[in-house]
Amino acid sequence: MDSAPVEIDGSVMEGGGQILRVSAALSCITGTSVKISKIRAGRSSPGLRPQHLSGLQLVSDLCSGSLQGASIGSTDISLTPGKIQAGNHTADPQTAGSVCLLLQVALPCALYADGPSQLCLKGGTNAEMAPQIDYTIKVFKPIVERFGVHFDCDVKMRGYYPKGGGEVMVTVNPVKELQPVVMTERGNITKIYGRAFVAGVLPYKVPQTGSDVITVCGQLQLSDWSSLCFRIIAESSTGCVFAGSALGKKGVYADKIGVEAAEMLLRNIRHNGCVDEFLQDQLIIFMALAKGTSRIRTGSVTLHTQTAIHMAQQLTQAKFKITKCEDELSSEESFIIECEGSGAANTHL
Numbered sequence: 001m002d003s004a005p006v007e008i009d010g011s012v013m014e015g016g017g018q019i020l021r022v023s024a025a026l027s028c029i030t031g032t033s034v035k036i037s038k039i040r041a042g043r044s045s046p047g048l049r050p051q052h053l054s055g056l057q058l059v060s061d062l063c064s065g066s067l068q069g070a071s072i073g074s075t076d077i078s079l080t081p082g083k084i085q086a087g088n089h090t091a092d093p094q095t096a097g098s099v100c101l102l103l104q105v106a107l108p109c110a111l112y113a114d115g116p117s118q119l120c121l122k123g124g125t126n127a128e129m130a131p132q133i134d135y136t137i138k139v140f141k142p143i144v145e146r147f148g149v150h151f152d153c154d155v156k157m158r159g160y161y162p163k164g165g166g167e168v169m170v171t172v173n174p175v176k177e178l179q180p181v182v183m184t185e186r187g188n189i190t191k192i193y194g195r196a197f198v199a200g201v202l203p204y205k206v207p208q209t210g211s212d213v214i215t216v217c218g219q220l221q222l223s224d225w226s227s228l229c230f231r232i233i234a235e236s237s238t239g240c241v242f243a244g245s246a247l248g249k250k251g252v253y254a255d256k257i258g259v260e261a262a263e264m265l266l267r268n269i270r271h272n273g274c275v276d277e278f279l280q281d282q283l284i285i286f287m288a289l290a291k292g293t294s295r296i297r298t299g300s301v302t303l304h305t306q307t308a309i310h311m312a313q314q315l316t317q318a319k320f321k322i323t324k325c326e327d328e329l330s331s332e333e334s335f336i337i338e339c340e341g342s343g344a345a346n347t348h349l
Helices: 017-030 050-062 099-110 133-147 210-217 254-269 277-289 303-315
Strands: 006-009 034-037 066-068 077-080 087-091 117-123 150-157 166-173 189-198 228-236 241-247 293-298 319-324 335-340
Touching: 006 017, 006 303, 017 034, 017 050, 017 077, 017 099, 017 277, 017 303, 050 066, 050 077, 050 087, 050 099, 050 117, 087 099, 099 117, 099 133, 099 150, 099 166, 099 277, 133 150, 133 228, 133 241, 133 277, 189 254, 228 254, 241 254, 254 277, 277 293, 277 303, 277 319, 277 335, 303 319
Parallel strands: 006 034, 087 117
Antiparallel strands: 034 077, 066 077, 117 166, 150 166, 189 228, 228 241, 293 335, 319 335
């Protein structure tokens, strides 16, 4: 007889998509059925939105699972996973929903398939309230590779709010097991670089260098501000990577958008940690699955991170501990997130 599904309250803590992504992915990997209720209960539009629905359908497709109750607006779903299958999988919410959030839920699952997986993810590549595809490639990818994760990401088309239309092709190689990661020493910031780009037709020829792009864009009144994006990256002597980014907003000059990106970057390097506030929660699932003890130093622990930890401890044998650091070199608080991983093995290889 099959065991009863693990019941998950979708309204606790962060109370949003984070609960769905982590619990669905871990259900797929561990083979544990889950029943999620009160989905996004505290949001202005409760229940599943197109992006959440596409992510759940993608996971169900990956693991040949049975997904019940999944429709737009639904607040209760159940997922019974089967065997994780390699091959080609597509997710398309037909909105500007973030392709990076689709990747967040699908990538851990694909690692435990019986062969390489091709993920075709459609929607928004650069959207507010979600990682941008540039962040995923430049910051998330090199750090998650330390766990033994290897994937290629090819941006076929960028997509912006409100139309979407973006498309990325992601190739994921399976792993036997994930390695623990220790990142507690940031070292010195050795490199800072940035990029500004605009989609669509500009009234003036945009120069090739990043500095000239920022100068020219700062003088333009664009009709589609959502397609203007700034990204600033900082790298340290120990291989840590941080980012600040901002999207164009109607009525705000581009130089102000650039300042917003710079301030975000500065906020994330002042605490002398090794990961920024946006990478922090994305690493939790890999720490929970790894074989061994991971330690990562970061700034203040976000609610998204606390939620990911809560879900990981509910669905795996991983054990987390958070310890405040004593650091005379930094005026900002920093913490060590430590995890004794569950050592999940890929039984399909």
